[in-house]
Amino acid sequence: MKKSAEILERRVKAAFPYAPLGTGPQGLQRILERRERGERVALTDRASRGYWRYGLAAAAAAATLVIFGQPTTRDRPAPGSETAVGQLASAALMPAQLMAQGASHPSYPIAVLDGREVRPGDWTYAVLRGNSTFTASAAVQRMRVRSAEYSGRPAWLVLTRPTPDSSALQWLDSAWVDKGNLRLLARSVSVMNGNGRVTDEFREHEVLRGFATNGSTTWTVIEADTTSGDVSAGVPLQGDVFFMALKQAPLSAGWRGSIQLLATPIYNRAAKRWFDLAVVGEERVVVPAGEFECWKIRFGPPAEYSDLGPLYLWVSKAEQWIVQQGSDGGPQGGFRSVLVAGEEQETTEK
């Protein structure tokens, strides 16, 4: 019997003879063309670890949420503070329509960003103008950055969307960002009027998503589609983290750089898009938080915009904070937000 097994094994081996795949110059040419267009593919040389480990890491994230006073599925936030599931990838600080206008390829040299200049802090912005669903839905935007860990890795915890109830501050949106390169590690967002929570762990080739509601959590794996640039752990930055990325940008007169952001909020899919930054001037800006000498930066591709018009950022020269944002208008009206208060720690470790 054993002998017949060996015979079968030999038959199988013989059925797949050595016949290398033909790889002509066209194949190499296509590879070089794809790279020339800026396309990249995240590769892993590590063995699969099994999804149960991912679940443990995400469970640890959920535990962290409790420590930081995140609402549970039974804590219903005040009316009006809900975020639809479809807005999971939207950014609290950046208008979603503008985020959706990123390009598939960078126009400027790719800016190399890391997290060395990021500090813990709190920032509050007021949206002064904006009549679209996205920009007018939150009149006050707050962001808190704290030192944390995610699955044993040093991380920045980025908290946004506090509940309007000032007596018990709770953050509805949490993101863990790698301290070394600002890549998004995980995100947990309150959904369904606070009756659910979606926790995403971004891995190299997939996203582990936990959807918690009615006391139980369903885990699913969303595989990255590298051909369309869908979300994966390779996603460098998410909208809120753009604020942190600006801390490292080597801003100067005439500087231009492209960065990749997670944009286009679509349920289960979130595209990686390129955003081009160009320093177009220097201005002194007065906002509620004070008076700042700023770099004026054009955000987005240099081509014509379809909705809100070109967005400009005024970034303070000293702190490299976003002090003011504004767009010129367009069919959906303009947009303007200003810094109301900003506080940053001296140390990186608080």
Add this chain to the structure above:
Amino acid sequence: MSLPLRTLRPPTTDGELAARAAAGATDALAELYHRYAPRLGLLAGRLLGSSPDAEDVVQDLFVGLPEALGRYRDDGKLEAWLRRIAVNLALKKLRGARRRREDPLPEDLSTSEAPGKVDRIQVQRAVNTLPDRLRTVVILKLVEGYSHHEIGELLGITRGASEVRLSRALNRLRQELGDEKVS
């Protein structure tokens, strides 16, 4: 009369090519492609049962290679490292929805074909009808020569699970090919 000095340049090592490709040298990437793409494509094709899918794997691998090489530690085993990446890409594709699988049995295959060729095609077809989780182990173990320990690491399963999958696969192949049950 002195002879002109001739410097014989040794073939560029994998490590040198990897370092240069990681730094963005296109010629180094091209050389790596010529050295390894055919064999990596064969490996992917065996796992996926589809030449177009295998070509996709090779394409993706080399598009992402310069960045990935930043993690490569030159230990003289570049091909083994590349094969691991290729297997991971192929497994990812296997899990994906859009797959193409070729039936190796041509419609006009007649009995006049050489018996050995007929047997190869029948065995190929039987292997290709196995569920992916069994088929992958068959290819990695019997065709590619990986150990059960290595397969376990690649697939995220235990060594024992790999052995069980192979046993089940062989039993199915036996049934499919009309042979007796393997103990």
